Amino acid sequence: MSSMCLSSVLTCANLTMYHTVVPDVLPQQPSVLPSINTQQISNPGCSSNISSQWYRQISPHCWTAENVLEWISDHVESTKFDASTLSLACCAMDGPALCQMNRDQMIGVFGPQLGLHLHQSLQEHKSKYDLQSLSGPELNETCQLLDNFLDNLNFPLLSTIRIGHAEDAVSKREFGYKDDYDLASLAMEPMTPLGDTEYLSDNQSESEYSSSSNSGMFGFSNLGSPESGSGESDPEFSYPLISKVHIKTEKGESQLKRPRGRPPKLSREHSSSIYSSSKKNKHAPRGTHLWEFIRDILIHPERNQGLMKWEDRREGVFKFLKSEAVAQMWGQKKKNSSMTYEKLSRAMR
DNA sequence: CAACCTTTTCCTGCTT
DNA sequence: CAAGCAGGAAAAGGTT
Numbered sequence: 417m418s419s420m421c422l423s424s425v426l427t428c429a430n431l432t433m434y435h436t437v438v439p440d441v442l443p444q445q446p447s448v449l450p451s452i453n454t455q456q457i458s459n460p461g462c463s464s465n466i467s468s469q470w471y472r473q474i475s476p477h478c479w480t481a482e483n484v485l486e487w488i489s490d491h492v493e494s495t496k497f498d499a500s501t502l503s504l505a506c507c508a509m510d511g512p513a514l515c516q517m518n519r520d521q522m523i524g525v526f527g528p529q530l531g532l533h534l535h536q537s538l539q540e541h542k543s544k545y546d547l548q549s550l551s552g553p554e555l556n557e558t559c560q561l562l563d564n565f566l567d568n569l570n571f572p573l574l575s576t577i578r579i580g581h582a583e584d585a586v587s588k589r590e591f592g593y594k595d596d597y598d599l600a601s602l603a604m605e606p607m608t609p610l611g612d613t614e615y616l617s618d619n620q621s622e623s624e625y626s627s628s629s630n631s632g633m634f635g636f637s638n639l640g641s642p643e644s645g646s647g648e649s650d651p652e653f654s655y656p657l658i659s660k661v662h663i664k665t666e667k668g669e670s671q672l673k674r675p676r677g678r679p680p681k682l683s684r685e686h687s688s689s690i691y692s693s694s695k696k697n698k699h700a701p702r703g704t705h706l707w708e709f710i711r712d713i714l715i716h717p718e719r720n721q722g723l724m725k726w727e728d729r730r731e732g733v734f735k736f737l738k739s740e741a742v743a744q745m746w747g748q749k750k751k752n753s754s755m756t757y758e759k760l761s762r763a764m765r
Numbered sequence: 766c767a768a769c770c771t772t773t774t775c776c777t778g779c780t781t
Numbered sequence: 782c783a784a785g786c787a788g789g790a791a792a793a794g795g796t797t
Contacts, residue, residue, distance in 0.1 A: 704795095706772075752773080758786090763772055765787070 476541045479511025488526075491533055515542065706763050709746055710734075 471483035479487065488507050506525045515538070522538075523531035713720045714734055723742050727733040736742055739757040747755025 750772080755773085759773060761786085762774080762788080 474511075476511050476515050476538055479514065481508060481510045484509055484511060484514050487537070488534065491530065491537060514538065704749065706746065706760070709749060710742075710764070713742065713745075 471479055471487050474483065476487075485507055517525070517535075517538075519532070519535045522535040525531065526534055710724070713724050714726060717725060723738045723745075724734055724736055727735045736757075739760075743755050743757040743760040746760050747753055
């Protein structure tokens, strides 16, 4: 089980990203999450070490006073600055106010050492977000993924949404994924661009992810696991025979089974994913965590084409509308064409 | 390089 | 009984 509860992280993201837009987004939250319930993404208390990092993903112009404090606090720590010499009142400003300060004003307020440090840091943050407009790198990456994903869908964008059963018609065999993310064979519902507040009106067509109560409608209700039809057929992700084991069943049959756990990673030389060209590092860069991926989709509702939506931002409840599509995107991001919603949901839990 | 963390995969049991 | 879901366990691989 992940030590970092997805719900808390997403809620923190939610709060950070939206609290200037949705002022009532931070009610009293229960301090304890009773259990990890993927149906309901509720709000446990956000740990400070998580929330304190969120200002990094927002343009300084959008920082709240709290973000500014966190930012200053981080620099006080990193520079071993004696915080006792710093007046809290000096730090009481929001992002826009902070951005208006020039170098000399910073030095005047925070002193020559910390002031210079803060000024330099602020310039870096500002230039970073000036270049990237609204989005952080991870967000851009996810958005690019979304764009590519949607570009690869050959479905006409209909003006009406078919309710519910489009996925019914898809057999597991038809669900074969191809290299380069060719999802033309993926019989999803046609995607209609949705605005921030313009969601599907008929909830029955959606894969319920959220909601409080429900019991188990964790999406995918009409769709079998595509793994059987795709994962092993993909040359890149097929498992070598050596990784398979023969397991005797009670009936004495010899059955070919995959061992538990993740199969060894194969060479990425033949990867044709859009990421192959951009990611050369030995280690995956930051911003590739599942919770970040989910967050990025959620905070860009105008670009997620109805893949997911906030059901109740205040409660941190969101819903998968195209659960398999989201899983496919995640799989592409992780260069894993056998990713399914079942696995994605397990990772989330 | 080891410890830790996250993700992926398989499996079992419960609920509907 | 079948399907869907939750969660345990194991393993890979990334991060620190």
